[in-house]
Amino acid sequence: MMNSAFLKGVRVVAMTQVWAGGWMGGILADMGAEVIKIESNKKIDILRRTIETEGDLNRGPNFNGYNRGAKSCNLNLKNPQGVELFKKLVKISDVVVENQAPRGMPGFGLDYDALKAVKPDIIMVSVPGFGSTGPDKNYISYAATVQSIGGLEASFGYPGGEPSTPSIFMADPVGGMYGVLAVCSAVYYHHRTGKGQHVELAQSEAIMSLLPEVVMEYEMTGRIRPRMGNRDEIMAPHGCYPCKGKDKWVAIAVANNEEWQALCKVMDNPEWGKDEKFANQFNRWQNQDELNKLIAGWTKDFTHYEVMHKLQKAGVASGASLSTEEMNHDPHVKERGALIELNSRKVGNTLTWRSPWKSALTASNPAAPYFGEHNDYVFRTLLGLSDDEIAKLVNAEVIY
Amino acid sequence: MFYKVLDGVKIIEYGNMVSAPFCAKILADMGAEVIKIEKPCCGDDSRGLEPFMNDSPGVERSGLFLYLNMNKKGITLNPENPAGRKILNQLLKNADVFIENNPPKRMKAFKLNYTRVKQINPRIVMTSITPFGQTGPYKDYMSCELINAHMGGVGYDSVREVDISQEPIKAPAHIFGFQAGLSAATATVGALFQQSVTGEGTYLDVSEQESIIQNMHSVFRYYYNKQVVNRTDVLDRAPAHILPCKDGYIHHANMEESEWWRFVDLMGNPEWAKNELFKDYTSRSQFWDALKPLILDWTKDHTMDEIYRGSQARGSAIGALYTAKDVLVDRQMEERGFFVEADHPETGKLKYPGVPYRFSGIPRENPSAAPLLGQNNEEIYCGRLGYSKRDLVKLSEAGAI
Numbered sequence: 001m002m003n004s005a006f007l008k009g010v011r012v013v014a015m016t017q018v019w020a021g022g023w024m025g026g027i028l029a030d031m032g033a034e035v036i037k038i039e040s041n042k043k044i045d046i047l048r049r050t051i052e053t054e055g056d057l058n059r060g061p062n063f064n065g066y067n068r069g070a071k072s073c074n075l076n077l078k079n080p081q082g083v084e085l086f087k088k089l090v091k092i093s094d095v096v097v098e099n100q101a102p103r104g105m106p107g108f109g110l111d112y113d114a115l116k117a118v119k120p121d122i123i124m125v126s127v128p129g130f131g132s133t134g135p136d137k138n139y140i141s142y143a144a145t146v147q148s149i150g151g152l153e154a155s156f157g158y159p160g161g162e163p164s165t166p167s168i169f170m171a172d173p174v175g176g177m178y179g180v181l182a183v184c185s186a187v188y189y190h191h192r193t194g195k196g197q198h199v200e201l202a203q204s205e206a207i208m209s210l211l212p213e214v215v216m217e218y219e220m221t222g223r224i225r226p227r228m229g230n231r232d233e234i235m236a237p238h239g240c241y242p243c244k245g246k247d248k249w250v251a252i253a254v255a256n257n258e259e260w261q262a263l264c265k266v267m268d269n270p271e272w273g274k275d276e277k278f279a280n281q282f283n284r285w286q287n288q289d290e291l292n293k294l295i296a297g298w299t300k301d302f303t304h305y306e307v308m309h310k311l312q313k314a315g316v317a318s319g320a321s322l323s324t325e326e327m328n329h330d331p332h333v334k335e336r337g338a339l340i341e342l343n344s345r346k347v348g349n350t351l352t353w354r355s356p357w358k359s360a361l362t363a364s365n366p367a368a369p370y371f372g373e374h375n376d377y378v379f380r381t382l383l384g385l386s387d388d389e390i391a392k393l394v395n396a397e398v399i400y
Numbered sequence: 401m402f403y404k405v406l407d408g409v410k411i412i413e414y415g416n417m418v419s420a421p422f423c424a425k426i427l428a429d430m431g432a433e434v435i436k437i438e439k440p441c442c443g444d445d446s447r448g449l450e451p452f453m454n455d456s457p458g459v460e461r462s463g464l465f466l467y468l469n470m471n472k473k474g475i476t477l478n479p480e481n482p483a484g485r486k487i488l489n490q491l492l493k494n495a496d497v498f499i500e501n502n503p504p505k506r507m508k509a510f511k512l513n514y515t516r517v518k519q520i521n522p523r524i525v526m527t528s529i530t531p532f533g534q535t536g537p538y539k540d541y542m543s544c545e546l547i548n549a550h551m552g553g554v555g556y557d558s559v560r561e562v563d564i565s566q567e568p569i570k571a572p573a574h575i576f577g578f579q580a581g582l583s584a585a586t587a588t589v590g591a592l593f594q595q596s597v598t599g600e601g602t603y604l605d606v607s608e609q610e611s612i613i614q615n616m617h618s619v620f621r622y623y624y625n626k627q628v629v630n631r632t633d634v635l636d637r638a639p640a641h642i643l644p645c646k647d648g649y650i651h652h653a654n655m656e657e658s659e660w661w662r663f664v665d666l667m668g669n670p671e672w673a674k675n676e677l678f679k680d681y682t683s684r685s686q687f688w689d690a691l692k693p694l695i696l697d698w699t700k701d702h703t704m705d706e707i708y709r710g711s712q713a714r715g716s717a718i719g720a721l722y723t724a725k726d727v728l729v730d731r732q733m734e735e736r737g738f739f740v741e742a743d744h745p746e747t748g749k750l751k752y753p754g755v756p757y758r759f760s761g762i763p764r765e766n767p768s769a770a771p772l773l774g775q776n777n778e779e780i781y782c783g784r785l786g787y788s789k790r791d792l793v794k795l796s797e798a799g800a801i
Contacts, residue, residue: 061623137732148722149730168554199760201756202732205753208756211753216467233449251555317543321567328622351624
């Protein structure tokens with residue numbers, strides 16, 4: 001797969017779990033870092049236990065999608081010997097990333113100060129839901145709670161309607177990407193100054209930082225941003241229209257009169273297109289309810305892809321509203337290699353995506369690791385333990 | 401800037417609207433010097449977008465623009481004009497990073513594609529952000545936030561419990577453009593690290609569609625079980641819904657059985673909660689229609705904060721649908737100092753969202769407001785490139801700056 005091996009030679013210890021955590025590991029591995037994910041039977045990543053895999057820890061589709069390229073090492077941090085081994089690993093690593101609850105790492109005796117004592121220039125990046133400081137830091141931070149506090153959900157919904165319950169959760173990929181940004185910038189800073197760092201961030205603030213209009217509208221006008229669905233502040237038509245087939249839709253956005261004329265032409269210049277009500281951008285915006293119905297009357301006779309290609313050819317912005325299934329088969333997504341099939345002996349065939357960029361510096365990554373796949377590599381090769389020592393640690397449920 | 405992490409890094413931004421300007425803002429927030437190039441006539445298109453200060457439009461009054469361009473220097477320049485192009489080449493020669501989000505065809509026509517830029521400065525990191533990337537059948541397709549959202553799969557799959565007659569909708573404002581800018585900034589800092597280690601530049605082809613796909617873990621499940629999930633299918637989890645309350649809405653997000661019983665405790669352990677129908681997760685999901693009105697009967701008398709804080713204090717995951725009014729006074733964001741103030745000549749002091757990260761080893765500094773259109777022309781053109789003030793008049797008359 002095409003990746004940008006910018007972080008080649010950087011070793012990352014990942015105390016990560018669930019979405020944001022695994023997600024960070026996948027991107028860091030794409031960037032060429034060596035990512036060692038610490039896992040234990042004491043607390044198994046919930047993405048390893050999904051209903052469809054019937055208890056098989058190695059086949060969770062989400063786990064394997066996120067954790068591509070990472071190495072898996074079993075270590076029980078509830079055991080003091082486990083904590084000591086963790087510190088030995090930190091000593092030969094550059095970065096520790098974690099998305100435990102804020103009390104998690106201190107609970108193991110592995111907060112930043114403890115890591116710094118082992119390796120003074122270590123970089124630690126923490127990505128909790130609400131931050132590592134402040135009165136609400138211990139609040140339960142599932143994506144839904146975080147993105148509702150971050151201002152995403154109140155303005156999400158149909159125009160004039162109640163807020164919609166979203167099925168997309170952005171707190172994890174957004175918090176995770178900020179986490180990777182923090183790793184890259186701290187590694188850069190370390191290269192320039194020799195100094196380590198603890199970077200912590202709040203996923204709730206991460207979401208808010210992508211929605212400045214929500215705050216600025218209130219600051220500048222005193223208004224609360226309304227729910228707008230697909231609508232734009234001034235563009236019209238600007239919506240999603242029904243197409244041929246069951247529950248198929250196409251999005252169309254018209255920014256100016258030239259594009260409006262082009263759209264009318266593709267629609268065979270209907271009489272209503274000449275109506276004064278739609279003669280300019282302001283009129284179209286004012287009368288968009290009526291306009292949307294008329295356009296829907298045209299789109300319904302074509303597939304969403306047909307409308308998209310026709311309009312794009314004529315210079316009008318349009319795109320099919322792709323389902324998960326269609327995304328997997330779309331020719332553009334395929335040609336770009338945005339989704340990738342990987343396979344490994346124990347994990348089987350899995351689907352993952354690559355980071356959302358391409359560059360000429362490439363590296364290739366294996367599939368997500370099976371549970372404890374790299375114990376031997378970590379304990380024997382990296383930490384230099386003997387067979388005997390390893391056997392004892394396995395027996396004592398330290399390597400567990 | 402907020403933290404001097406990228407001190408000494410020089411960036412040229414030839415961006416418009418959200419994705420590239422946000423990418424450059426993230427780097428400016430981290431202490432890089434960003435020189436933003438705008439159209440001489442009227443600047444970045446986001447200057448013409450809502451919200452405007454006191455609802456009075458003007459190129460220096462857009463809240464979207466002012467946020468996106470904090471901590472930057474602004475110059476006006478037309479790269480199509482030969483004199484303007486000569487200046488741009490001088491700027492690129494001395495830059496570490498070049499960020500842009502123009503259509504690939506336009507960049508090629510302007511001879512500003514990577515092949516050309518590399519000839520000017522071989523060690524430059526160039527970051528291009530486009531709706532569909534630089535290759536593939538849709539690379540030249542026109543797009544915008546709405547189209548990107550739907551082509552990225554998050555339109556179709558965005559809402560639970562919809563009626564099939566309702567169209568799929570996108571998430572609010574320009575959130576996906578911002579997300580693409582964040583992805584691009586992350587890759588750019590990675591490439592900067594590489595540049596500082598090896599002295600080599602690189603080209604980053606960032607696709608907004610691919611950035612959006614990162615929200616779609618449903619692709620993994622689909623691949624695994626080949627089961628087509630219709631957007632009308634309701635997840636079998638209840639209560640996991642947005643529900644109205646006295647002064648707004650809450651998001652009931654319980655995942656564990658214990659969380660439900662803590663919520664029941666918050667409601668004062670009503671008799672109905674003991675009903676056999678609501679005994680466990682599966683059963684509550686099955687009888688959600690009967691359960692919902694009972695919960696609503698309690699939530700209608702309680703505020704968002706009573707429910708959010710009351711349940712969280714008990715260890716039950718519930719969120720509150722905060723609007724701007726609520727986030728600005730949220731005690732957690734206040735304690736962490738998330739919102740920041742910046743003073744701008746046209747709008748005065750305003751509160752802006754800050755940055756979500758905190759560096760332990762670098763002092764935090766105060767951000768500066770976005771530049772006025774062409775604010776730094778004299779500083780850059782005369783102070784750095786050696787043009788005289790008289791030259792600036794001529795360059796301006798010639799349409800170069």
